[in-house]
Amino acid sequence: MSVGICRICGERKPLTFEHIPPRATGNDHTVKVYTAYREHGDGGLNADAITRSMFGDGDLDDLKYRQSQRGMGVETICRDCNSYLGVNYVQPFVGLFDDVRQSATNVLAEIGGRKGQAVGLDLRGFPPLAFFKQVVSNFCATADGMLDCKDFLLDRENTDFPERYRLHMFIVPDLGAxxxxxxxxxxxxxxxxxxxxxxxxxxxxxxxLYDRGRSSSLPDRAGDITELSRCPWGYRPEGMTLCLPVVDAGDRQPYLWGRYPDAV
Structure with missing residues (x-):
C-alpha cells in the first residue's frame, strides 16, 4: 500500500485500490493495464501507441502493460474516501450498469453503432445524484487536480458541483471494447x-468530462448529464428519461462523441 495525496480529500494518507468501474460490476479479474510509454529505447511517450489504443487503429501488441490481479483501477484514493464512496454511491451505479449491460446485447446489436442513433434510459425510481457522484469520483481518481470536488463528493447531500466542469455520458456499442x-x-x-x-x-x-476553466471553447454535443448533479439526495423521479447518443463503432476520439443526437 502506497502513501500519497488522496485525490478526493487532498490529505496525505495510505492509498487504497479504487476499482473503475466498481468491483461489483464484475471488475474483479486479471486484466492487462496498458500504458502509452515505450517498452524500449528512451522510455518516452509513444504517440503512435496512444493513437492506436484510443482510436482503435491497430492492435496493442507492442504497448507496455502490467497485469492487475484485482481488475481495472488505480491507487489514488484513501481508505476513508473509498469507504464513503462505496457506502453511498456504488450500488445505484452498479444497478444501472447491470441493467443496461444486460439489455445492451440485443439493443446495441440492432443499432450496430450506426451514426445518428441514441438510446433512452428510463430513470424512474432511480437516484440520479448518487449515480452522478460515482462517475465524478472515477474522474477524480484518474484525472489529477479535481480537489474542488471534495465537498460535493464527501457530503452526499451536496448539490454544488463546481461550475468548472461539464459531464457528458454515452452508450458504447462494442461491449468487448x-x-x-x-x-x-x-x-x-x-x-x-x-x-x-x-x-x-x-x-x-x-x-x-470537460474543464471549462482550461478550455477556450467547448463542443456542442449531445449527452450532457451535468444537471443530474442538481437533483436532491434521495430524489427518485417518477418519470425521467436520459436520451444518450451511441458512440459510433469506428469513432474512438472522445472529443467527437455525441455528434449524432437523433433518438430512436
Whole structure:
C-alpha cells in the first residue's frame, strides 16, 4: 500500500485500490493495464501507441502493460474516501450498469453503432445524484487536480458541483471494447485555442468530462448529464428519461462523441 495525496480529500494518507468501474460490476479479474510509454529505447511517450489504443487503429501488441490481479483501477484514493464512496454511491451505479449491460446485447446489436442513433434510459425510481457522484469520483481518481470536488463528493447531500466542469455520458456499442481512462487531455484547434477534457470508458458506458476553466471553447454535443448533479439526495423521479447518443463503432476520439443526437 502506497502513501500519497488522496485525490478526493487532498490529505496525505495510505492509498487504497479504487476499482473503475466498481468491483461489483464484475471488475474483479486479471486484466492487462496498458500504458502509452515505450517498452524500449528512451522510455518516452509513444504517440503512435496512444493513437492506436484510443482510436482503435491497430492492435496493442507492442504497448507496455502490467497485469492487475484485482481488475481495472488505480491507487489514488484513501481508505476513508473509498469507504464513503462505496457506502453511498456504488450500488445505484452498479444497478444501472447491470441493467443496461444486460439489455445492451440485443439493443446495441440492432443499432450496430450506426451514426445518428441514441438510446433512452428510463430513470424512474432511480437516484440520479448518487449515480452522478460515482462517475465524478472515477474522474477524480484518474484525472489529477479535481480537489474542488471534495465537498460535493464527501457530503452526499451536496448539490454544488463546481461550475468548472461539464459531464457528458454515452452508450458504447462494442461491449468487448477496452476500458479507457485518459486523465486530462488537450484537443488543439487549428486556428488556435484548446478544449481540455478527460475520458472514462467501460462498456456499455462512456463519459467525457470537460474543464471549462482550461478550455477556450467547448463542443456542442449531445449527452450532457451535468444537471443530474442538481437533483436532491434521495430524489427518485417518477418519470425521467436520459436520451444518450451511441458512440459510433469506428469513432474512438472522445472529443467527437455525441455528434449524432437523433433518438430512436
Amino acid at each position: 477496452y476500458k479507457l481512462m485518459t486523465g486530462w487531455m488537450a484537443y488543439l484547434f487549428k486556428g488556435g485555442g484548446a478544449c481540455c477534457l478527460a475520458c472514462v470508458e467501460y462498456p456499455p458506458f462512456g463519459f467525457v
